[in-house]
Amino acid sequence: MKFGVFSMNTDEGLDPLELAREAEGLGIESVFVPDHSHVPAQRKVTWADGSNTVKLTERDDLGEAATSDMPRDFYRNREQFLTLASMAAVTSTLRVGTGICLVVQRDPILLAKEVATLDQLSNGRLLFGVGVGSPWNREEIRNHGTEPRTRMKLMAERMAAMQEIWNNDEAEYHGEFVDFDPIYSWPKPVQKPRPKVFVGGDHPHALDRVIAYGDGWMPGHHDDAGLFRARVAELQERAATAGRGRMEITVTLAHLDRLDDYAAAGADRVLVMLPTGEERKYLKDVADAASSF
Template sequence: MEFGVSTFVTDEGIGPAPLGRALEERGFASLFLAEHTHIPVKRESPWPGGGELPRFYYRTLDPFVALAAAATVTGRLRVGTGIALIVQRDPIMLAKQVASLDRISGGRAVLGVGGGWNREEMRNHGTDPRTRMRLLRERVLAVKELWTKDEAEFHGEFVDFDPVFSYPKPVQDPHPPVLVGGSGATTFDRVVEFGDGWMPIYGRGTGPLAAQIAELRERAGREVPVTVFAVPPKSEAIAELEDAGVGEVLFNLPTEPEDDTLRTLDRFTGLL
């Protein structure tokens, strides 16, 4: 089992470069960053975590810029999105961003994807919440075409472009892994069709996790890697996930100033 952290990097907490260095120095394998492009002032969508939306949701740095900063000061740390809201991102630009991150990092980029929950936010990007999962599918498939084909084209319901040259290509062969977030009724359909792994949030629809993983792998006909996001730093949680067949645990790292963050990471290190 490998260990990383999932967190929100903001203008009020530790910067991405010192965070990346601190993680690698302590033996962590990965850093996954959340994103929100903005938070509408008038919002009806309830936060899935319950209660008031935490302040750090409002202040996230762009994940690809932050991950590039972390990648340039590390040599082994995998750098990924947890999750990228690609229903709010242009797929041609996204393909270039992730491929550029993979180049900068020497083949350490990971793309975690999901449909998101904040309907007002996605509407501001011109995305209809009712069709976002169909849009998510097409954008992932289009990005993979752009990563892997010299003359890439895609023709779908939402994404449509004739042959294009799109560079750079990723370092990883055939491309950076795409981890599909979520634990809804149709999540496994997406993992099987266009995902390279599954990344659910700990405790949100992951009760019978061992049975879920077994079902997913049987449906896919392959050993689908599972990364669990936002895991509490407790030994019993780690043991539970290891027994279920999880390959990577991402501790939920609070968004705090640098000194506080380093002390938290030191506590986490005892669980590795």
């Protein structure tokens, strides 16, 4: 099982270049960072009510932010692809990952070029986690011109359109939400036919999306180990039936005291959260766990 870390990548935490160098030096396989362009000051669904993940921080110093229920890490993170490119530039073996990339907030033609460029410049070290966003960030999604009610279909079309761009010298795509005549776009990804796509989410229909356009699943930690094993088994059975082969499993927000449960379920990678301000301590904890597991 591979060991990676997840950083909220804020301007108040460890410099991401230092983080990348230290993680690689400790033998950690990968670093993932999130993707939030902004956090709207007014939201109908609170973070506490709409999040399907564990609370990442317990910080009271939210300042004058209108979104008092939102941990400040969410609205202070750096841009995802620029950070990962910088991390890749100062390392040679560390894999860099999007955890996750909000595809429904990004233009697919530009995103295809960003993904391919990062994969090329990192010599094939990109892990491409994707998702549609949680209920609490629907205002964020709308600010990018996306209607939350149709975001699933938009996501599927954008993933398909990017695959056309990566695979073809002349690419075109004609769908309901994505529509373009033949285009040229380089570079192409180093990894073929693309960087591995990990679909995030624990929604009942998340496995449908994994099989439709993913190479793996990025669930969060499950307290119920039996349920998690059953979900992974269901995914692998469905993938085999669909002729997709084995799906790679990356557990995000993993707990170091539950590694045996993840391994028993067939997880390939665990990502441990690095609390802002305590990155070095947790990096060492992850490295120690990896060396003894």
